[in-house]
Amino acid sequence: MRTFTTVALGLIGAAVASASDVSSLTKDTFTDFVTENDLVLAEFFAPWCGHCKALAPEYEEAATTLKEKNIKLAKVDCTEEADLCKSYGVEGYPTLKVFRGPENISPYTGARKAPAIVSYMTKQSLPAVSTLTKDTLEDFKSADKVVLVAYFAADDKASNASFTTVAEKLRDNYLFGAVTDADLAKAEGVSFPSVILYKSFDEGKSVFSDSMDAEAVEKFATTASIPLVGEVGPETYAGYMATGIPLAYIFADTEEERTKLAEALKPVAEKHRSAISFATIDAKAFGAHAGNLNLKVDQWPAFAIQDTVNNKKFPYDQESEITADLIGKFVQDFVDGKVEPSIKSEPIPETQEGPVQIVVAKNYNDIVLDDAKDVLIEFYAPWCGHCKALAPKYDILAGLYTEQGHADKVTIAKVDATANDVPDEIEGFPTIKLYKAGDKSNPVTYSGSRSIEDLIKFIKENGKHEVSVTYEEETAEAEKPAEPTAKETEDSTETATEEVKETATEAAEAEKTADAHDEL
Numbered sequence: 201m202r203t204f205t206t207v208a209l210g211l212i213g214a215a216v217a218s219a220s221d222v223s224s225l226t227k228d229t230f231t232d233f234v235t236e237n238d239l240v241l242a243e244f245f246a247p248w249c250g251h252c253k254a255l256a257p258e259y260e261e262a263a264t265t266l267k268e269k270n271i272k273l274a275k276v277d278c279t280e281e282a283d284l285c286k287s288y289g290v291e292g293y294p295t296l297k298v299f300r301g302p303e304n305i306s307p308y309t310g311a312r313k314a315p316a317i318v319s320y321m322t323k324q325s326l327p328a329v330s331t332l333t334k335d336t337l338e339d340f341k342s343a344d345k346v347v348l349v350a351y352f353a354a355d356d357k358a359s360n361a362s363f364t365t366v367a368e369k370l371r372d373n374y375l376f377g378a379v380t381d382a383d384l385a386k387a388e389g390v391s392f393p394s395v396i397l398y399k400s401f402d403e404g405k406s407v408f409s410d411s412m413d414a415e416a417v418e419k420f421a422t423t424a425s426i427p428l429v430g431e432v433g434p435e436t437y438a439g440y441m442a443t444g445i446p447l448a449y450i451f452a453d454t455e456e457e458r459t460k461l462a463e464a465l466k467p468v469a470e471k472h473r474s475a476i477s478f479a480t481i482d483a484k485a486f487g488a489h490a491g492n493l494n495l496k497v498d499q500w501p502a503f504a505i506q507d508t509v510n511n512k513k514f515p516y517d518q519e520s521e522i523t524a525d526l527i528g529k530f531v532q533d534f535v536d537g538k539v540e541p542s543i544k545s546e547p548i549p550e551t552q553e554g555p556v557q558i559v560v561a562k563n564y565n566d567i568v569l570d571d572a573k574d575v576l577i578e579f580y581a582p583w584c585g586h587c588k589a590l591a592p593k594y595d596i597l598a599g600l601y602t603e604q605g606h607a608d609k610v611t612i613a614k615v616d617a618t619a620n621d622v623p624d625e626i627e628g629f630p631t632i633k634l635y636k637a638g639d640k641s642n643p644v645t646y647s648g649s650r651s652i653e654d655l656i657k658f659i660k661e662n663g664k665h666e667v668s669v670t671y672e673e674e675t676a677e678a679e680k681p682a683e684p685t686a687k688e689t690e691d692s693t694e695t696a697t698e699e700v701k702e703t704a705t706e707a708a709e710a711e712k713t714a715d716a717h718d719e720l
């Protein structure tokens with residue numbers, strides 16, 4: 201059956217491939233392909249992966265556009281080419297990598313939409329720094345949203361070298377050019393050496409003449425390129441999260457209102473520049489994200505600050521007006537540490553019904569950080585299939601500790617991490633951690649199989665009390681619906697592993713996006 205399906209799909213695949221601008225590669229063709237083509241974007245995928253399916257039409261479209269520029273797009277089916285994918289360190293699907301020959305490989309960090317792929321790969325195809333003259337400078341300045349041009353003397357090798365270093369590092373984000381004509385520098389009002397960042401927003405350009413030290417130039421580029429009041433969207437969200445400074449969101453459901461509020465709050469943004477990023481966000485498209493900031497999701501406009509490092513949320517009272525004065529005061533109070541973060545929590549359960557302790561944000565410290573006990577906690581999401589599959593086993597596990605008289609030493613707990621703000625960084629569901637008695641600041645994350653036996657072993661080996669419980673083999677057998685044949689077991693394990701991988705990747709993404717929005 202399996203063979204038949206593979207063959208049938210293979211045939212369909214072949215028929216489609218002939219009409220496609222994306223090259224399907226195997227272990228026999230891959231190396232030759234990335235050697236013969238100077239610049240290749242390769243997608244490592246699995247046919248069952250949802251994100252891969254969503255990418256497919258975008259990828260096709262980008263391949264067709266980029267064909268003219270001689271930039272090739274390729275794909276590798278990792279269910280057929282497991283070794284090839286492994287050799288490139290593929291851990292989740294889809295994985296996209298840029299190849300400049302078989303040895304020079306970098307991850308693709310752009311968005312998974314056709315225009316973004318085209319723009320990203322076009323930038324990759326240009327030299328890191330374009331040499332500019334009086335004929336090319338003017339057009340170059342406005343060739344992208346953010347363009348950096350260095351002005352230095354033709355014999356200034358040091359400035360050239362440090363600017364090139366920065367350009368190679370940030371080439372995915374901005375365009376870089378260099379001018380050695382002293383008259384052009386003079387016309388721009390700068391002396392050698394200087395860098396000017398041209399932008400299609402705010403004041404139009406920022407000048408940097410302090411030093412041509414690579415680190416200083418990089419810092420200038422990353423800060424001066426952020427608009428005073430920007431926009432949170434799928435393309436910019438990750439950038440904001442990576443700044444290491446808090447992000448202030450201005451939610452509004454019309455473009456007009458966003459423009460108006462951005463203008464009104466500019467003085468506040470200016471005052472806190474380089475300490476807090478300010479950005480508007482389309483409440484119609486990404487309103488769900490307001491929920492992640494503990495705002496009501498149906499009342500606009502709204503304002504909230506997110507501590508992007510500790511993921512703490514500071515929603516502004518939705519009954520209050522949004523004015524420069526009021527927001528100015530709120531932001532100043534935030535900076536002064538006078539605003540308490542808002543914590544999302546389900547109510548504390550009145551009684552704990554089952555052997556598994558139900559944790560919510562409000563009783564997290566009491567249960568999880570109880571210093572007398574080894575606490576195993578599962579972070580789950582209601583939509584997560586693997587969490588549902590684990591639930592009956594987890595109940596049995598918890599029962600073993602209570603029934604065998606260890607409830608004073610070991611707690612088995614779970615928390616719905618989508619409905620409660622927890623201090624832990626959760627990258628996929630389920631995540632299971634052990635908080636050891638007497639050592640609550642160093643939780644151990646469980647990475648073994650999700651079997652009762654292995655979990656018991658984990659608790660014994662990592663808990664302070666080294667408690668072990670007995671778990672009868674017969675009971676174990678009775679739970680399994682039927683003993684599967686060896687062949688089937690193999691297949692179902694394979695699928696399970698694949699699913700785990702996809703779930704891990706998708707959950708991580710869902711998490712990240714859930715934090716942003718479903719589509720963000």
Ligand SMILES: *[C@@H]1O[C@H](CO)[C@@H](O)[C@H](O)[C@H]1NC(C)=O
Nearest residue numbers: 331332354360361378379380
């Ligand atoms: C910077 O140095 C490189 C390598 O020596 C050279 O090819 C390039 O032309 C220089 N850039 C400018 C603008 O002179």
